[in-house]
Amino acid sequence: MDIISQLQEQANTIAAMAFNTFGTLQRDAPPVRLSASYPEPPPSAAAAAVPAPPSDGAAGAPPASANGGEDTAAAIEEEAKARSAALVKAAKQFDVLVAALPLDEGGEEAQLKRIAELQAENDAVGQELQWQLEAAEKELKQIQELFGQAADSCLNLKKPDDYPR
16 A cells, blocks of 8 residues: 555544544533533433432442442543543554655656656657557558458468468
8 A cells, every 4th residue: 555545544544533532522521510600400301200229228338329430430531541542643653654755855846857757758658659559450450361361262272372472
């Protein structure tokens, strides 16, 4: 795969990783109150229909949701760190690919000169191919004529000595 294709692939990878990372961060972010003066939203009908978790009566034990919330927060933080590290690694790989690009030597004038040289070379090769095509067509016509003469001779039962050379 050439360097440009690798750069395109890496840019697509970075875009997908960024999209997924931002989406995950938005999905997992805890709700934040905008302002102390902003009122709490009324409970939705679905939230009101969910019964409160039963108390197991164990004294001093933290509720399951409190401990689970800490575990969830730690898992979210670890996932965010892992995703950001992968994103940074992909960006560094992109930088390595950019560094591998050939340098612009001589500027626009040198590029135009190189284009002119390549065009002249292309024209010369094209002319040579045209000559070879014409020679091949000429040879094909000769072969077709000889084949026709051979077919006519076979049909007329001529001797091989009668063929023109």
